[in-house]
Amino acid sequence: MQSIYLAGPEVFLPNAMEILTKAKKLCDTFGFRAFSPFDGEPTDKLELAKAKQIFKENISLINQCDILIANCNPFRGACVDDGTAFEIGYAYSKGKRIFGYLNDKRILPEIVKSKIHTISHPSGYAIDDDGYLLNEDFGNSINLMLEFSILDSGGDLVLGDLKTVLNLLKSRS
Template identity: 30%
Template structure:
């Protein structure tokens, strides 16, 4: 089984190091990990594309070639998961592939969002949280936006949440390996 390894890991100081660790965990369980920066055949017409568009096409090709995705949904530069990773989760869900995710932050979406908003967050007359623009704060006790948790759940997947020390947030792979074990057991 080929597994697309989605997440903001590509932005780490050593993305290839984390990729190798993830691939090794996959291999130990009989799976093949595909990291977003892995080579993929480039069509001659793609040589003229802007780099960002070529990366997009390569990643989408990797996802089409994969049987499943395991997404690192640890909050990235804010209270929510990385936007590109969220796209990849939705894309794989739409393709009918297996979808699993993990987060190295256990807290629900609401407290993370309130922490991000700071003093701008307040409760309205009905007790619902609002931001400075009077927009409601989604409050369902989930790991992230309901579309992420819902999509993973409806795909028969799981979203593993663990609290790890801040210094290990991007390198701790216990949640990832939990997803790998679950996927391999299917």
């Protein structure tokens, strides 16, 4: 049975355990064993030490899995959760197959403009309030480093949700 690591910002939801338990059960119905970031066992009570343990446990879980599935929807802004982005990059470096899903496949500049304030700039690109140009206009829906990590791994970035990815995986087996 192939195993999956579920990456995404769901860990920050008030009902995170319930959401991730349902996601793991869904994976099971498709014939996959799933792990979530909550499957690690941090034991340290000191906050920084506990955070380091969580990091190490999540790395270990990714190492054990065959596939990483990432929720690539914007989180606290216009882009993928930074922890999820790291997990995608780490999984790619380990040769794991990666799949991502999102509910909006417009190009990244359009997504950013819908989430944060931008104004016109003489360069022809929009510029945000921090002075950064919105010039990542390559047709991607997420940062190109993430999207091409997913695609180059043999995975796919799909419009939909976890179930959409699981259906895709099942159709490819």
